[in-house]
Amino acid sequence: MASCSNNDNSAAQPDYGKLIIGKWRTADSTYFERYYSDGTGKQWDLKDDVQEDEAVPFRWEMDTEEPTRFMQWIQTSVGIEVPQACIILELTDNTFKYNNEGFRAEYSLIRAE
Numbered sequence: 001m002a003s004c005s006n007n008d009n010s011a012a013q014p015d016y017g018k019l020i021i022g023k024w025r026t027a028d029s030t031y032f033e034r035y036y037s038d039g040t041g042k043q044w045d046l047k048d049d050v051q052e053d054e055a056v057p058f059r060w061e062m063d064t065e066e067p068t069r070f071m072q073w074i075q076t077s078v079g080i081e082v083p084q085a086c087i088i089l090e091l092t093d094n095t096f097k098y099n100n101e102g103f104r105a106e107y108s109l110i111r112a113e
Helices: none
Strands: 021-027 030-037 040-045 056-062 069-075 083-093 095-100 107-110
Touching: 056 107
Parallel strands: none
Antiparallel strands: 021 030, 021 107, 030 040, 040 056, 056 069, 069 083, 083 095, 095 107
């Protein structure tokens, strides 16, 4: 007996490269990250008295081989870029959780706008 149905019941992988675009914040609205579609972004922390116009710039890029991985290259005050490998734990329209392997930190963000 032949069947024309597709037996692959796995859900399609979301396009994390598009979902990540936008402004994200912690639940207490003190830490922010903004991702632009051109592969740039910025991060700032109100606890450190840093506002968005003083934010630390970074570049970012999704891993083409593993869709849940991305890289950030964070610009230091002396002009050096520090690479950070990151793993997306959850990314939806409103929730962004990832692990930054370099800082050994887990970020839990919600969409700010």
